[in-house]
Amino acid sequence: MNTKKTYHFSRLKEQIATTFLASHAASSDIRAWKGDTITDFQEDLRSKTKGSISEKWFYTYMKNDTEKLPRIDMLNLLSTYVGFENWNDFVAKSEIEVEAELEVEPKTSSRKFSKLFWLVLLLPLLAFAIYSMYPTENTFTFCFTDADQREAITKIPLDIEVIRTNESSLYFKSDSLGCFSYTTSEKELKFVVKSPYHKTDTIVRHINSSSHKTVQLQTDDYALMLLYYANGNKEDWQKRRVQLDELIADNAQIYRVFPNTIGIEMYSKKEFINLLTIPTSSLKKMQILDKIYANEQIVKLKFTIQ
Secondary structure, eight states, X not given: OOHHHHHHHHHHHHHHHHHHHTTSOOOSSGGGOOHHHHHHHHHHHHHHHSOOOOHHHHHHHTSSOOSXXXXXXXXXXXXXHTTOSSHHHHHHHHHHHHHHHTTOOGGGHHHHHHHHHHHHHHHHHHHHHHHHTSOOOEEXXXXXXXXXXXXXXXXXXXEEEEEOTTSOXXXXXXXXXXXXXXXXXOSEEEEEEEETTEEEEEEEEETTOTTOSEEEEOBOHHHHHHHHHHTTOHHHHHHHHHHHHHHEEEEEEEXXXXXXXXXXXXXXXXXXXXXXXXXXXXXXXXXXXXXXXXXXXXXXXXXXXX
């Protein structure tokens, strides 16, 4: 990726935070935004530009350092939000501002800017190299979201078992924001996360991983349906069916793969929703193999019943 463009995108995110803070209370660090703050930003963006972004997009590009820039239409949308005509307009004026700040002379501005730019990039790497030579404490932070609903899991605390080498496990629970933090001298963390209504998952993350902040958990539909049926909770059962109807595209391709055979079976959207909302032995043994999204809906899904 063009490193200079990455630098400009980081400056754009700073201006996005400044624009949002002019009318809202939030952290000046956009990476710290969560929950209601992200929702407020989505609404503010929509009111000023008539455009929108999803929460998943926000977590991918705004809260993390990505390997590639967003699509140009999204860059144009965000540039408009902070008062520019488009992304190219923002980049052009951003470079002018940087040169003015550095008081670069006209004939040598490009060369001096380039040298300073690379110096700024190399300094953090040098500092990290020196820092890594000394023992340090590493803090891992994770926030858990529902893989289907793309929302933070906050209604129930999650049980977290931190697995340690040659030592007994430690046990924690997620906080009211659906997050969990753990500090250790180790550079890698392994833990098991359990939920009454989500499938148990084992997570392994390295401290340098850019994807360690958000963990998606798959809904345990069997546990949910068993709860609704046992309590006669028709309202929540019906709400779950509505959620699934909105989540799955009408023309979604849904395949059941049979173990140890090459055969498959096609399911309609209605048939699959029925399968997910009745607590049968088949639902208990179901395993989702693959899901493909388009426009925030599932358009292709493969599953098996073991």
